[in-house]
Amino acid sequence: MQTSIYHAEHEAFRKSVRAFLAKEVVPHFPDWEAAGCVPHEVYQKLGDLGMLGLRVPVEYGGGGEDGFLYSSVWSEECSRAGVSLGGAATHMNLVIPYILRQGTEEQKRRWLPDMAAGRRMGAIAMTEPGTGSDLAGIRTTARLEGGHWVLSGGKTFITGGINADLVVVVARTSEHADRRVGLSLLVVNADSEGFGRGRNLEKIGLKATDTAELFFDDVAVPADHLLGEEGQAFRYLAHNLVQERLGIALGSQVSAEKALRITVSYVKDRTAFGRPVSSFQNTKFELASCHVEVTAGRALLDQAMRAHEIGELTAAEASTVKVYCTETQNRVIDRCLQLHGGYGFMREYEIARMYTDSRISRIYGGTNEVQRVIIAKSLGL
Ligand SMILES: Cc1cc2nc3c(=O)[nH]c(=O)nc-3n(C[C@H](O)[C@H](O)[C@H](O)COP(=O)(O)OP(=O)(O)OC[C@H]3O[C@@H](n4cnc5c(N)ncnc54)[C@H](O)[C@@H]3O)c2cc1C
Structure with missing residues (x-):
C-alpha cells in the first residue's frame, strides 16, 4: 500500500531536503548531540534555502506554500535520516503559525521575514515547573503598566529555549471564574532586560535538541507584542x-x-x-x-x-x-x-x-x- 497524499512538487522538495540533511546535518549530528544543541547558524542555512518559511506568505519573505504537507515531508526526512534539528520544527510548525494566525499585519511584517530567514528563531513557552497538563493553572503573570506588559514567572522544558530569539509566552493577564479565560500570548525578545535562560536540561533522548528553563523577572514587554486578543490564549x-x-x-x-x-x-x-x-x-x-x-x-x-x-x-x-x-x-x-x-x-x-x-x-x-x-x-x- 502506497501513501498517496503527496504530489510531484512535494517529492521534488523531498529530494532537496534529503540532500541538505545528508550534506549539512548528518555528518555533524554526533557533535551536536554531544553539545546538546544545534548551532544557530544552521538555522540561517535552512532559512537561506527557504525551508523554515515555507508556509510564510511571499510578502513576508516566505515560500507562500499553503498547507501542512511540506512540513510533513521535512519531518519525514528528518526521521528517516535519524536526526532532529533542535527547535526548527517548533519554529516552523508552531511559532510561525501563531504569528500568521493571531498576529496583526504590523506584527507579521515585524517578525516573519527574520523568522523565515532563520535570523531569529522562535519558541513557545506554556509549561511551568508547577503546571504542564493543566494549562489553565499557569502562574506566570503579566500586568499592563504604562504601555508595557510587566511579565514575571518561570517556564520549563522549552524546546529551542537556548537558541530562541523570540519566545511566545503564555501568561495570565486577568482573573476570571473560568480559569481558561484570562491567559494571553506575549512575544518576548530574548535580549529583553529581566529575561534569563536556565540550564539546557539533560534528557534521556533527543540529545541535539536544546530544552531549557526560562525566567522572566519583571520583563517589560511592549503592549504591541500581545498576540491576538487579551485573555483568549487558551x-x-x-x-x-x-x-x-x-x-x-x-x-x-x-x-x-x-x-x-x-x-x-x-x-x-x-x-x-x-x-x-x-x-x-x-x-x-x-x-x-x-x-x-x-x-x-x-x-x-x-x-x-x-x-x-x-x-x-x-x-x-x-x-x-x-x-x-x-x-x-x-x-x-x-x-x-x-x-x-x-x-x-x-x-x-x-x-x-x-x-x-x-x-x-x-x-x-x-x-x-x-x-x-x-x-x-x-x-x-
Ligand atoms: C523534551 C520536551 C520538550 C517539551 N517542549 C515543550 C515546549 O516547547 N513548550 C512547552 O510549553 N512545553 C514543552 N514540554 C512540556 C510538555 O508539554 C509537558 O511535559 C507535558 O504537557 C506534561 O506536563 P507535565 O510534565 O507537567 O506533567 P504533569 O501534568 O505533571 O503530568 C504527570 C502525569 O499525570 C497525568 N495527568 C495529568 N493530568 C491528567 C488527567 N486530567 N487525567 C489523567 N492523567 C493526568 C499525566 O498524563 C502524566 O502521566 C516539553 C516537554 C519535554 C519533556
Missing part, C-alpha cells in the same frame, strides 16, 4: 495544538516504519545457532505484527492529514491519531530493539537511539492521558 492553544499533535503523530509513524525497516535488515544479517535470526518463527511473527500496526498507523495518519489539509481535523481526531501513532511507535521500537539483542542497548546502534528519542512522543504535545480525556469528551463522557 482558545488559540486549543486550536494550534491540533497541528502540533498531528506533527508528533507523523514523526512517530515515520520512526516506527524506519525501526521496522532497519530491523528486517539486521535480523537477516545476524546469526544465532548457525542460522539467521530472521529464520526463527518468533522473529517473523514479531516483525509481521509490527508491520500490521505500522500499516494501520499510516492509513489513519493519511486520513488525518487529508482532513487537516481541508481544515476539518477535529481536536478529538488529532488526539486519536497522536495516541495511536505514538503508542504504536513505542511498541514497535521496543520489539525491534529486542530483536537486536544486546546491540540494541548500545547507542552506536540506531535502534537504541530511536528507543530513547521516541519515549517523549507519549508525553509532549499533551500527554496521551490528556489525549484520552479529550477523546472521552468527544464520546460524550
Whole structure:
C-alpha cells in the first residue's frame, strides 16, 4: 500500500531536503548531540534555502506554500535520516503559525521575514515547573503598566529555549471564574532586560535538541507584542495544538516504519545457532505484527492529514491519531530493539537511539492521558 497524499512538487522538495540533511546535518549530528544543541547558524542555512518559511506568505519573505504537507515531508526526512534539528520544527510548525494566525499585519511584517530567514528563531513557552497538563493553572503573570506588559514567572522544558530569539509566552493577564479565560500570548525578545535562560536540561533522548528553563523577572514587554486578543490564549492553544499533535503523530509513524525497516535488515544479517535470526518463527511473527500496526498507523495518519489539509481535523481526531501513532511507535521500537539483542542497548546502534528519542512522543504535545480525556469528551463522557 502506497501513501498517496503527496504530489510531484512535494517529492521534488523531498529530494532537496534529503540532500541538505545528508550534506549539512548528518555528518555533524554526533557533535551536536554531544553539545546538546544545534548551532544557530544552521538555522540561517535552512532559512537561506527557504525551508523554515515555507508556509510564510511571499510578502513576508516566505515560500507562500499553503498547507501542512511540506512540513510533513521535512519531518519525514528528518526521521528517516535519524536526526532532529533542535527547535526548527517548533519554529516552523508552531511559532510561525501563531504569528500568521493571531498576529496583526504590523506584527507579521515585524517578525516573519527574520523568522523565515532563520535570523531569529522562535519558541513557545506554556509549561511551568508547577503546571504542564493543566494549562489553565499557569502562574506566570503579566500586568499592563504604562504601555508595557510587566511579565514575571518561570517556564520549563522549552524546546529551542537556548537558541530562541523570540519566545511566545503564555501568561495570565486577568482573573476570571473560568480559569481558561484570562491567559494571553506575549512575544518576548530574548535580549529583553529581566529575561534569563536556565540550564539546557539533560534528557534521556533527543540529545541535539536544546530544552531549557526560562525566567522572566519583571520583563517589560511592549503592549504591541500581545498576540491576538487579551485573555483568549487558551482558545488559540486549543486550536494550534491540533497541528502540533498531528506533527508528533507523523514523526512517530515515520520512526516506527524506519525501526521496522532497519530491523528486517539486521535480523537477516545476524546469526544465532548457525542460522539467521530472521529464520526463527518468533522473529517473523514479531516483525509481521509490527508491520500490521505500522500499516494501520499510516492509513489513519493519511486520513488525518487529508482532513487537516481541508481544515476539518477535529481536536478529538488529532488526539486519536497522536495516541495511536505514538503508542504504536513505542511498541514497535521496543520489539525491534529486542530483536537486536544486546546491540540494541548500545547507542552506536540506531535502534537504541530511536528507543530513547521516541519515549517523549507519549508525553509532549499533551500527554496521551490528556489525549484520552479529550477523546472521552468527544464520546460524550
Ligand atoms: C523534551 C520536551 C520538550 C517539551 N517542549 C515543550 C515546549 O516547547 N513548550 C512547552 O510549553 N512545553 C514543552 N514540554 C512540556 C510538555 O508539554 C509537558 O511535559 C507535558 O504537557 C506534561 O506536563 P507535565 O510534565 O507537567 O506533567 P504533569 O501534568 O505533571 O503530568 C504527570 C502525569 O499525570 C497525568 N495527568 C495529568 N493530568 C491528567 C488527567 N486530567 N487525567 C489523567 N492523567 C493526568 C499525566 O498524563 C502524566 O502521566 C516539553 C516537554 C519535554 C519533556
